[in-house]
Amino acid sequence: xxxxxxxxxxxxxxxxxxxxxxxxxxxxxxxxxxxxxxxxxxxxxxxxxxxxxxxxxxxxxxxxxxxxxxxxxxxxxxxxxxxxxxxxxxxxxxxxxxxxxxxxxxxxxxxxxxxxx
Amino acid sequence: xxxxxxxxxxxxxxxxxxxxxxxxxxxxxxxxxxxxxxxxxxxxxxxxxxxxxxxxxxxxxxxxxxxxxxxxxxxxxxxxxxxxxxxxxxxxxxxxxxxxxxxxxxxxxxxxx
Numbered sequence: 001x002x003x004x005x006x007x008x009x010x011x012x013x014x015x016x017x018x019x020x021x022x023x024x025x026x027x028x029x030x031x032x033x034x035x036x037x038x039x040x041x042x043x044x045x046x047x048x049x050x051x052x053x054x055x056x057x058x059x060x061x062x063x064x065x066x067x068x069x070x071x072x073x074x075x076x077x078x079x080x081x082x083x084x085x086x087x088x089x090x091x092x093x094x095x096x097x098x099x100x101x102x103x104x105x106x107x108x109x110x111x112x113x114x115x116x117x
Numbered sequence: 118x119x120x121x122x123x124x125x126x127x128x129x130x131x132x133x134x135x136x137x138x139x140x141x142x143x144x145x146x147x148x149x150x151x152x153x154x155x156x157x158x159x160x161x162x163x164x165x166x167x168x169x170x171x172x173x174x175x176x177x178x179x180x181x182x183x184x185x186x187x188x189x190x191x192x193x194x195x196x197x198x199x200x201x202x203x204x205x206x207x208x209x210x211x212x213x214x215x216x217x218x219x220x221x222x223x224x225x226x227x228x229x230x
Contacts, residue, residue, distance in 0.1 A: 006159075040222065041222065042119070042121070042219070042220040042221055042222045042223075043205070043207075043220040045217060045218070090159050090160075092159075105150060105162050105165060106160075106162065106207075106218070108159030108160050109159050110157070110158050110159045111157075111158070111159050
């Protein structure tokens, strides 16, 4: 069993659908992240949560809406997506010194492959 | 412009051969990390290098951090099919950033049996 679990592994949705991606970490970490991975592009950081508070939103369109109900769970709610949003969405967690985030070692889930038709 | 440039982008070699891939930048990093991502999986951390000139070995993988802490290399000795994957380097620049971890595009390595 991996330390970070993502569901679903694959998702196909139309542009008018509403769906959610789920992430759960079993590592006791204090920070969680959403990344987008597209072909031939570097990993793009979307959102960062520290102790359930969102500390960063990297200019992500509002059709992506994150939620972090507790330190172990992270969601990404999707609505009215575009075909260019098709990508692998990776959740990660880390144990960070709270004054400096996202410099530690990341533990990734297996990803949710999203296809928008 | 890309903060971290990885080269070559794609490399295909025969089992048993050696290979080296590179991660370069004009920025100085407090540390650099290397991850390997296999098809259909998320990236998995291989190593973190912290000190300029540092060399770390992980079985047949040798990681080196440049003296100026701007670049890193990964050398694989006697590559095996299990080494196939996308190798990602990542680091937080010391200046001009918000301490966010930046990733390169990756080195796609294919080891042919």
